[in-house]
Amino acid sequence: MGRPPCCDKIGVKKGPWTPEEDIILVSYIQEHGPGNWRSVPTNTDLLRCSKSCRLRWTNYLRPGIKRGNFTDHEEKMIIHLQALLGNRWAAIASYLPQRTDNDIKNYWNIHLKKKLKKLQINEEEVSNKGQWERRLQTDIHMAKQALCEALSLDKATSKQPCNSYHEVSGSCSSIYASSAENISKLLQNWMKIPPSSNSETNSSATTQEGFDSLFTFNSNCHSSDASQSVSVDTANLTPETSLFQDETKSILETQVPLTLLEKWLFEDVVAHEGQEDLINMSLEDSAAGLF
DNA sequence: AAGTCCCTCAACCGCTCACTG
DNA sequence: TCAGTGAGCGGTTGAGGGACT
Numbered sequence: 001m002g003r004p005p006c007c008d009k010i011g012v013k014k015g016p017w018t019p020e021e022d023i024i025l026v027s028y029i030q031e032h033g034p035g036n037w038r039s040v041p042t043n044t045d046l047l048r049c050s051k052s053c054r055l056r057w058t059n060y061l062r063p064g065i066k067r068g069n070f071t072d073h074e075e076k077m078i079i080h081l082q083a084l085l086g087n088r089w090a091a092i093a094s095y096l097p098q099r100t101d102n103d104i105k106n107y108w109n110i111h112l113k114k115k116l117k118k119l120q121i122n123e124e125e126v127s128n129k130g131q132w133e134r135r136l137q138t139d140i141h142m143a144k145q146a147l148c149e150a151l152s153l154d155k156a157t158s159k160q161p162c163n164s165y166h167e168v169s170g171s172c173s174s175i176y177a178s179s180a181e182n183i184s185k186l187l188q189n190w191m192k193i194p195p196s197s198n199s200e201t202n203s204s205a206t207t208q209e210g211f212d213s214l215f216t217f218n219s220n221c222h223s224s225d226a227s228q229s230v231s232v233d234t235a236n237l238t239p240e241t242s243l244f245q246d247e248t249k250s251i252l253e254t255q256v257p258l259t260l261l262e263k264w265l266f267e268d269v270v271a272h273e274g275q276e277d278l279i280n281m282s283l284e285d286s287a288a289g290l291f
Numbered sequence: 292a293a294g295t296c297c298c299t300c301a302a303c304c305g306c307t308c309a310c311t312g
Numbered sequence: 313t314c315a316g317t318g319a320g321c322g323g324t325t326g327a328g329g330g331a332c333t
Contacts, residue, residue: 014302014303015301015302015303015327016301016327016328017301035319036318037318037319038318038319049303050318050319051303051320052302052303054319054320055301055302055303056301056302058320059301059302060301060302087322087323088321088322089321089322090320090321090322101320101321101322102300102301102302103300105322105323106299106300106301107300109323109324110298110299110300
């Protein structure tokens with residue numbers, strides 16, 4: 001038996017969202033909170049698929065989304081995390097809470113792939129090309145091993161879903177950059193009055209606490225200022241807040257260190273505090289060539 | 292000015308995962 | 313244990329706009 005469609009395809013509107021639709025969606029979420037997407041089209045006048053509503057919210061309307069150019073720091077983060085995690089864009093996005101996985105994915109495919117390809121060509125031209133590749137492959141292999149180890153350990157323990165999107169939505173005080181001013185106002189109101197009937201399993205209280213413990217933002221996170229900082233506080237890295245909260249949870253509980261990620265997180269903090277280069281592991285050479 | 296090409300990014304599609312009864 | 317269902321994720325597409333000829 002085939003999987004039924006998520007919604008009735010007949011009469012479902014496709015294509016770009018209009019400001020009016022945005023307002024309807026935001027108003028609904030303001031009242032009911034994000035989640036239970038299935039009910040959104042039925043309880044509103046939106047002629048949209050539930051998936052479309054969710055994507056519109058998570059990729060565009062959700063508060064805390066930073067738009068505009070990626071900073072050097074963000075680029076390095078993405079490159080580094082992509083080397084460690086592969087194309088797990090959602091996981092990578094949880095380290096860059098102001099960016100959506102879609103944005104990161106697009107940015108990678110459009111900009112960074114080209115840069116890395118260019119770099120690779122350059123590297124081939126220099127004599128130490130093989131050495132760099134071997135180092136990179138070794139580091140990636142080590143990262144994969146660590147992740148596999150963590151994931152296999154995790155399977156033995158209880159699982160908790162990672163809802164980084166909603167952690168962000170409940171914590172950041174920024175507004176999204178929309179062309180529709182009224183939507184922005186709606187969102188501002190929503191930020192002031194968090195939804196009381198949030199149906200998500202992750203409460204705003206816990207997510208706020210957890211989020212704050214992982215990421216520390218400048219107050220103006222709506223700003224596109226390149227100096228915005230995202231520092232990772234490893235001292236407060238709790239199982240609830242980690243990107244790999246399930247993985248990390250199991251690790252912490254079983255006292256098995258996820259050394260590679262921890263090392264990187266620590267180095268990230270050091271790099272920030274000492275104004276040193278973020279990338280000082282496998283990609284330090286390549287990053288230097290890129291930027 | 293008009294036509295074409297290229298780039299960007301919002302949105303869609305299809306798959307997998309997680310949860311529930 | 314298993315089927316049904318909702319939600320999330322990653323790959324891909326196509327419309328729109330800017331750059332170029």
